[in-house]
Amino acid sequence: xEPAAGALRSGRAVSRMPPxxxxxxxxxxxxxxxxxxxxLNRQTGLIPRIRLAAGVLLSTVKARGPWRALPYxxxxxxxxxxxxxxxxxxxxxxxxxxxxxxxxxxxLRRAAELWASQxxxxxxxxxxxxxxxxxxxxxxxxxxxxxxxxxxxxxxPEDWAVVLEHAEGTGALPAALLVTSTIAGNHxxxxxxxxxxxxxxxxxxxxxxALVAWFAGRALPSIFLVTDDxxxxxxxxxxxxxxxxxxxxxxxxxAARFSARPDRQGIEARVAKLPTGFADIRAAVEALx
Amino acid sequence: MTGRRVCLYSPADLNxxxxxxxxxxxxxxxxxAGADIEVVLPLRAPERNRLITDKIRSLPRVTLVDPxxxxxxxxxxxxxxxxxxxxxxxxxxxxxxxxxVLRTFALCLAAIARPAIRDRLWSTYILEPxxxxxxxxxxxxxxxxxxxxxxxxxxxEEMRALFEAAVPAGRGRTIxxxxxxPPVGSGGMPTALPPxxxxxxxxxxxxxxxxxxxxxxxxxxxxxxxxxxxxxxxxDEIFRPAGAETWGDDLEQRLRTTPGVVWHGAVxxxxxxxxxxxxxxxxxxxxxxxGSTMNDLVVSTKxxxxxxxxxxxxxxxxxxxxxxxxxxxxxxxxxxxxALPLIRRLLDDPTLxxxxxxxxxxxxxAFTYPRAYxxxxxxxxxxxxxxxxxxxxxxxxxxxxxxxxxxxxxxxxVPTVALEAFREARAVSDVAFLVVGVLPAPGARDxxxxxxxxxxxxxxxxxxxxxxxxxxxxxxxxxxWRTLGIVLxxxxxxxxxxxGAGDHSLAPDPDVVRAxxxxxxxxxxVVTSAAELPAAVRAGAGSMx
Numbered sequence: 108x109e110p111a112a113g114a115l116r117s118g119r120a121v122s123r124m125p126p127x128x129x130x131x132x133x134x135x136x137x138x139x140x141x142x143x144x145x146x147l148n149r150q151t152g153l154i155p156r157i158r159l160a161a162g163v164l165l166s167t168v169k170a171r172g173p174w175r176a177l178p179y180x181x182x183x184x185x186x187x188x189x190x191x192x193x194x195x196x197x198x199x200x201x202x203x204x205x206x207x208x209x210x211x212x213x214x215l216r217r218a219a220e221l222w223a224s225q226x227x228x229x230x231x232x233x234x235x236x237x238x239x240x241x242x243x244x245x246x247x248x249x250x251x252x253x254x255x256x257x258x259x260x261x262x263x264p265e266d267w268a269v270v271l272e273h274a275e276g277t278g279a280l281p282a283a284l285l286v287t288s289t290i291a292g293n294h295x296x297x298x299x300x301x302x303x304x305x306x307x308x309x310x311x312x313x314x315x316x317a318l319v320a321w322f323a324g325r326a327l328p329s330i331f332l333v334t335d336d337x338x339x340x341x342x343x344x345x346x347x348x349x350x351x352x353x354x355x356x357x358x359x360x361x362a363a364r365f366s367a368r369p370d371r372q373g374i375e376a377r378v379a380k381l382p383t384g385f386a387d388i389r390a391a392v393e394a395l396x
Numbered sequence: 397m398t399g400r401r402v403c404l405y406s407p408a409d410l411n412x413x414x415x416x417x418x419x420x421x422x423x424x425x426x427x428x429a430g431a432d433i434e435v436v437l438p439l440r441a442p443e444r445n446r447l448i449t450d451k452i453r454s455l456p457r458v459t460l461v462d463p464x465x466x467x468x469x470x471x472x473x474x475x476x477x478x479x480x481x482x483x484x485x486x487x488x489x490x491x492x493x494x495x496x497v498l499r500t501f502a503l504c505l506a507a508i509a510r511p512a513i514r515d516r517l518w519s520t521y522i523l524e525p526x527x528x529x530x531x532x533x534x535x536x537x538x539x540x541x542x543x544x545x546x547x548x549x550x551x552x553e554e555m556r557a558l559f560e561a562a563v564p565a566g567r568g569r570t571i572x573x574x575x576x577x578p579p580v581g582s583g584g585m586p587t588a589l590p591p592x593x594x595x596x597x598x599x600x601x602x603x604x605x606x607x608x609x610x611x612x613x614x615x616x617x618x619x620x621x622x623x624x625x626x627x628x629x630x631x632d633e634i635f636r637p638a639g640a641e642t643w644g645d646d647l648e649q650r651l652r653t654t655p656g657v658v659w660h661g662a663v664x665x666x667x668x669x670x671x672x673x674x675x676x677x678x679x680x681x682x683x684x685x686x687g688s689t690m691n692d693l694v695v696s697t698k699x700x701x702x703x704x705x706x707x708x709x710x711x712x713x714x715x716x717x718x719x720x721x722x723x724x725x726x727x728x729x730x731x732x733x734x735a736l737p738l739i740r741r742l743l744d745d746p747t748l749x750x751x752x753x754x755x756x757x758x759x760x761x762a763f764t765y766p767r768a769y770x771x772x773x774x775x776x777x778x779x780x781x782x783x784x785x786x787x788x789x790x791x792x793x794x795x796x797x798x799x800x801x802x803x804x805x806x807x808x809x810v811p812t813v814a815l816e817a818f819r820e821a822r823a824v825s826d827v828a829f830l831v832v833g834v835l836p837a838p839g840a841r842d843x844x845x846x847x848x849x850x851x852x853x854x855x856x857x858x859x860x861x862x863x864x865x866x867x868x869x870x871x872x873x874x875x876x877w878r879t880l881g882i883v884l885x886x887x888x889x890x891x892x893x894x895x896g897a898g899d900h901s902l903a904p905d906p907d908v909v910r911a912x913x914x915x916x917x918x919x920x921x922v923v924t925s926a927a928e929l930p931a932a933v934r935a936g937a938g939s940m941x
Contacts, residue, residue: 180469264846264868311561
């Protein structure tokens with residue numbers, strides 16, 4: 108059925124709803140408005156009550172019964188208190204992540220100071236180069252490029268805790284966790300656990316959240332490097348990136364959108380040109396101080 | 397198949413034309429699409445209008461049950477949950493149901509305490525955006541519902557993934573029932589796409605989550621250039637949020653008085669689709685400031701109605717909506733403000749209008765009543781292959797290059813033959829990745845992150861292959877198969893070291909056989925001889941990422 112001709116007439120506000128209680132703000136219009144609202148009130152108004160009674164009558168007639176219940180039903184419709192559902196459950200209160208953000212900032216500051224002091228100490232001894240940075244890495248197949256610039260601990264979902272605890276025991280604990288916006292991750296080991304997949308391993312980010320928490324528990328920072336500058340990069344990666352202390356984004360707009368996520372647990376995202384090695388990561392972290 | 401009786405109940409008031417009552421109509425019609433299915437639908441509230449119930453009543457195998465059967469004085473707001481469950485139990489005693497489909501978390505939680513209901517309970521849409529799924533107490537309640545239910549019903553693959561991630565007890569018993577629509581062209585609806593028209597549409601409730609005031613702003617911004625543009629708003633439920641008491645009144649005033657706005661009030665669903673079929677641009681925009689991001693996983697009934705009518709839809713890019721319309725659908729936005737330039741483009745570009753409308757219409761065809769019923773039929777009709785249907789899940793992009801090998805519980809090493817075959821596969825495709833899945837021992841708990849017992853197998857892996865082999869305990873085979881393109885079966889030439897230390901029997905473990913049946917059902921290529929693996933990888937290499 109086509110809508111009424113008047114309803115589609117262009118250029119006019121046409122409505123099938125009851126007349127508006129609005130108009131010039133005069134005492135009379137206020138009285139009219141007030142009266143109209145009272146008539147329509149779902150708990151006390153006359154019009155809803157009449158509608159209810161008519162509905163009871165109509166449904167009883169159409170269903171041909173139960174006739175004996177009709178007087179009671181009409182009385183209920185006209186006089187029984189109406190149970191208006193209470194207000195809907197309040198929305199989940201937004202969690203305050205400021206403590207996590209402050210802790211992330213502290214971890215990054217501490218790492219920056221430590222790395223800067225190591226570099227200065229090395230510079231003061233002209234014959235010695237600074238010790239190469241050691242990072243735990245989850246990256247695409249370019250992980251070999253990271254290997255050339257420092258010491259890399261490649262992590263796997265099945266045994267990262269065991270590997271890191273062994274490294275801790277031998278005094279070779281990585282200085283930070285670096286995860287890139289990788290679909291597969293370390294030759295395929297992290298596939299379907301990080302990216303935007305409709306898969307239980309990807310939802311709730313159980314593995315990567317535990318990994319970030321492991322580093323945070325040892326006051327070591329975690330860094331998420333966004334290598335993807337596509338239009339949907341923020342939508343696809345902000346879910347996992349929100350967990351990290353620092354996000355390195357490809358441009359200002361992406362950085363702002365990563366930072367704006369209400370459940371962001373790290374400091375504001377920073378813009379960084381695509382790092383070619385750990386020196387760039389180190390520089391980005393040291394720049395925070 | 398003998399006739400099946402289904403009880404369908406949702407605490408939605410069918411006197412109100414809102415999404416949840418449209419959903420009831422949609423599900424009743426979905427079940428009715430099955431031959432010989434009888435649906436009994438108790439009403440929550442006495443009928444006061446027939447905008448929705450008339451359509452349901454026209455279905456010959458659907459029976460509406462007046463709530464006054466349970467309680468003589470039913471207030472206008474209807475039965476409480478306990479009263480509704482009493483009524484369902486009464487109906488079940490009179491003539492037993494094969495499935496009792498209940499919607500909402502609170503109702504399902506109350507239902508699992510009733511032995512007569514729980515063994516045939518289909519707990520539907522119990523993941524609610526307003527509830528915190530990271531709250532352990534809530535997860536415990538969801539777990540209780542999952543364990544007591546015959547099936548847990550969700551509305552999209554994305555929602556199933558989330559539910560199975562949050563509630564492991566739901567794995568292997570979570571099925572999908574999306575909202576559905578009539579087949580294109582049924583009920584006298586035109587099959588041709590409507591022509592472009594200068595109309596904007598919104599159908600649904602008026603809640604701050606749906607930024608209708610912003611849509612009216614768009615109309616006002618566009619009217620100088622398009623004086624005959626109209627905004628058609630359909631629905632009469634105006635939410636009046638606490639803390640913003642004037643929001644509802646202000647919106648109501650704008651709906652009534654803004655030039656170009658046509659407010660239709662509440663109309664039946666069929667008429668909504670007919671209105672949309674006159675052509676225009678539909679708006680399905682969300683404001684996340686007033687709702688949970690879990691809505692990203694929801695299949696919106698109004699989106700399907702828009703698509704059925706064949707009008708282009710401007711909508712938020714979400715996981716579920718990108719699955720429905722395709723990631724490259726041109727009218728996705730990430731915030732409501734991005735809609736205005738898209739409306740301008742659609743008004744000026746009939747080619748874009750046509751292309752988007754066609755995409756929407758094609759997407760709608762996957763959600764028709766017969767298609768939705770076909771997805772449920774194995775479970776409702778209790779077919780022997782229902783378990784394998786649970787494994788029929790869409791493969792994930794990137795799964796083609798991944799090879800799975802299933803080992804029995806307690807496996808001590810990866811079979812040498814399998815490793816040699818994988819080495820040859822790597823020579824064929826350098827993206828090939830082997831995932832060795834060890835089935836868990838009965839009663840074993842899920843591994844902690846980073847401490848999977850299957851990792852013990854790494855010690856015996858050859859160095860050259862080790863980086864390309866993943867090891868995991870397969871606690872969730874239904875979803876594991878989705879990540880694999882090829883599965884290597886431990887028989888006929890692949891020694892079954894998984895059977896236990898020192899046991900090189902060629903007879904596969906029964907658990908492994910069952911797992912492989914699921915793998916086949918999931919559409920994975922199952923290779924039963926190591927020699928076949930390189931060829932299978934070569935055949936699949938074209939589709940590898």
